[in-house]
Amino acid sequence: MAKQFVITPSPHLKTKEDIGAIMRAVCLALAPAFIFALYRFGYWSIAVTAIAVVTAVVTEAICQRLRHVPYTVDDYSAVVTGLLLAAVLPPNVAWYVPFVGSIVAIGIAKHCFGGLGCNIWNPALMGRAFLQAAFPTEINSGTWPAAKGESLLTSIYTNINGSFDFLVESAKQVGADVITSATPLEQLTRVVDVAGKVEIPGAIYVQNGVIQVSNSQIFDVFMGNTFGCIGEISALALLLGGIYLLGKKIITWHIPFAYIATVALLGWILPAPYSNGEATAYTAWFTGPWLMHVVGGGLFIGAFFMATDMVTSPMSRLGKLLFGCGCGLLTIVIRIYGGYPEGVCYSILLMNTVVPMIDCWTRPRVYGTAKASCPKH
Amino acid sequence: MAVGNVFTRGFFKENPVFVLLLGLCPALAVTTGLKNALGMGLAATFVLVCSNLIVSLSRKFIPKEVRIPCFIVIIATFVTIVKMVMAAFLPELKEALGIFLPLIVVNCIILGRAEAFASKNKLLPSVIDGLGMGIGFTLAICIIGIVREILGAWMIFGIPITRGGMAYSMKVFILAPGGFLAMGLLLAYFNYLGAQRARRLALAQKGIHEGKGAPAVDTSNPTVQTINSQNMIGKTGAGPCNLCPGCDKPNF
Numbered sequence: 289m290a291k292q293f294v295i296t297p298s299p300h301l302k303t304k305e306d307i308g309a310i311m312r313a314v315c316l317a318l319a320p321a322f323i324f325a326l327y328r329f330g331y332w333s334i335a336v337t338a339i340a341v342v343t344a345v346v347t348e349a350i351c352q353r354l355r356h357v358p359y360t361v362d363d364y365s366a367v368v369t370g371l372l373l374a375a376v377l378p379p380n381v382a383w384y385v386p387f388v389g390s391i392v393a394i395g396i397a398k399h400c401f402g403g404l405g406c407n408i409w410n411p412a413l414m415g416r417a418f419l420q421a422a423f424p425t426e427i428n429s430g431t432w433p434a435a436k437g438e439s440l441l442t443s444i445y446t447n448i449n450g451s452f453d454f455l456v457e458s459a460k461q462v463g464a465d466v467i468t469s470a471t472p473l474e475q476l477t478r479v480v481d482v483a484g485k486v487e488i489p490g491a492i493y494v495q496n497g498v499i500q501v502s503n504s505q506i507f508d509v510f511m512g513n514t515f516g517c518i519g520e521i522s523a524l525a526l527l528l529g530g531i532y533l534l535g536k537k538i539i540t541w542h543i544p545f546a547y548i549a550t551v552a553l554l555g556w557i558l559p560a561p562y563s564n565g566e567a568t569a570y571t572a573w574f575t576g577p578w579l580m581h582v583v584g585g586g587l588f589i590g591a592f593f594m595a596t597d598m599v600t601s602p603m604s605r606l607g608k609l610l611f612g613c614g615c616g617l618l619t620i621v622i623r624i625y626g627g628y629p630e631g632v633c634y635s636i637l638l639m640n641t642v643v644p645m646i647d648c649w650t651r652p653r654v655y656g657t658a659k660a661s662c663p664k665h
Numbered sequence: 666m667a668v669g670n671v672f673t674r675g676f677f678k679e680n681p682v683f684v685l686l687l688g689l690c691p692a693l694a695v696t697t698g699l700k701n702a703l704g705m706g707l708a709a710t711f712v713l714v715c716s717n718l719i720v721s722l723s724r725k726f727i728p729k730e731v732r733i734p735c736f737i738v739i740i741a742t743f744v745t746i747v748k749m750v751m752a753a754f755l756p757e758l759k760e761a762l763g764i765f766l767p768l769i770v771v772n773c774i775i776l777g778r779a780e781a782f783a784s785k786n787k788l789l790p791s792v793i794d795g796l797g798m799g800i801g802f803t804l805a806i807c808i809i810g811i812v813r814e815i816l817g818a819w820m821i822f823g824i825p826i827t828r829g830g831m832a833y834s835m836k837v838f839i840l841a842p843g844g845f846l847a848m849g850l851l852l853a854y855f856n857y858l859g860a861q862r863a864r865r866l867a868l869a870q871k872g873i874h875e876g877k878g879a880p881a882v883d884t885s886n887p888t889v890q891t892i893n894s895q896n897m898i899g900k901t902g903a904g905p906c907n908l909c910p911g912c913d914k915p916n917f
Contacts, residue, residue: 384833388835396846400853418837421836421837422836422837423835424836
């Protein structure tokens with residue numbers, strides 16, 4: 289009886305879509321990445337994910353209890369935060385890393401700022417940034433099970449001489465159970481000029497002032513046949529999820545397109561530092577390994593799932609394009625010239641900070657009214 | 666004002682760090698561990714007591730126009746004494762406190778107490794005020810220090826809590842961002858305690874005993890009758906609660 293008459297002010301547009309439906313769709317879109325993680329990294333990666341999700345949901349309930357606001361844990365937003373946080377953690381981290389990360393993400397980054405819809409920064413990325421500062425050694429080292437390296441993808445593409453396959457083989461030869469290795473982006477930041485003598489198959493090196501990355505290496509990284517965090521290794525799985533979200537009209541193409549295009553363009557243009565044995569030299573302009581910058585690291589999960597967070601991204605189309613370009617610029621600058629091999633997390637957080645400004649600059653003029661002015665300082 | 670009240674108000678009610686929000690610079694910068702916090706707190710307390718003493722003695726003949734430079738000179742004298750004593754007997758602590766030891770000169774608490782209290786009061790209350798405020802400051806930065814040391818290094822006073830306990834430490838808490846985080850969380854907690862206390866006091870004033878059976882009904886005031894512990898929880902925006910005079914904030 290209570291639901292029979294809904295009295296609201298106009299406009300009387302009705303939709304079945306609500307926060308829960310959107311968040312469930314995001315969970316579904318993330319499913320391929322986590323299925324791939326289960327298959328590549330084994331059960332512990334899913335246990336890490338479960339710890340992150342359960343902690344996020346419990347923290348959300350506790351925060352809402354403390355703040356005397358209605359419980360909205362059933363809208364799946366905390367689940368998405370937990371999933372995204374786990375996606376950018378290395379597999380095989382200790383249990384307390386996702387636990388602490390989820391508490392910070394939900395408790396500090398979300399509820400201290402007013403809860404869903406009021407947070408300035410993406411909660412999952414804030415959790416990741418906190419963990420980066422709190423547990424630098426745990427976050428920056430990951431191990432990969434060697435036995436599970438014998439996977440479906442590697443057996444199909446047996447002729448691909450990627451670094452992952454090489455390391456799996458080497459690990460088996462010496463009887464090791466797990467591998468630890470640099471991610472493709474870490475390899476990119478540490479490239480050296482080997483004067484054409486490549487001793488490790490699949491290694492990234494510099495020759496004649498140009499970073500040499502073969503198509504097979506890029507294909508490996510795109511398929512997820514590489515090293516990286518739980519949810520970000522397979523660009524293919526994330527692309528499937530991103531296309532699903534685009535198809536469901538939960539995200540628009542503006543942010544991912546602007547983000548990925550800027551990274552590709554600047555990754556191609558900008559010269560990167562490398563060691564030529566004696567000193568630091570720079571590669572030539574317009575020769576960067578742009579495809580590796582696009583498929584390697586967390587760009588796809590950042591562009592499709594994190595930068596597009598409805599709360600922390602601009603509202604207008606122009607604003608979204610600007611936001612995406614800014615994220616791309618910061619990402620590539622951090623990757624090539626910064627101290628960290630990966631810049632997606634910090635670039636999105638920094639651009640989240642200026643979203644209110646972008647929103648103000650790009651606010652469309654309402655027909656028949658003067659242009660709204662932005663507050664000065 | 667009663668001397669006892671002058672002494673104890675710095676502990677909680679007017680705690681310089683958590684209530685007055687003064688002296689936050691050392692409270693954030695040197696609270697990486699309990700040892701540093703204690704050292705800084707005791708040094709600041711010594712300076713505070715001595716400067717309050719001298720300011721109070723000389724309050725009659727310091728010209729009003731140049732009182733701030735005079736206070737600063739007095740404070741700087743005692744900071745120099747502390748610095749030299751520390752250099753002679755506790756060189757490690759002096760090294761750890763670094764620039765923040767000479768910076769006690771510009772600590773807002775010390776100048777604030779000289780300006781707000783010592784320059785207007787007699788000798789004994791001024792010294793007691795300095796002691797109380799100094800203990801309050803020491804207490805506050807020791808709380809921050811112990812929280813940061815436990816979370817950031819899994820140690821208390823430089824001694825590991827468990828064997829091999831470094832595994833659980835979050836290094837961010839002994840870095841600058843952790844200082845702000847720990848400070849913010851502790852402030853939130855103390856504000857919460859303060860709000861609880863104010864609420865209890867307001868309820869007690871109205872003759873309502875929260876959570877202890879049926880509320881005492883004040884028949885002379887009809888608005889109070891509807892308020893009891895049950896309907897105060899979980900109701901947002903249910904109109905003004907009328908508990909505190911002059912406040913029109915909604916009922917929690």
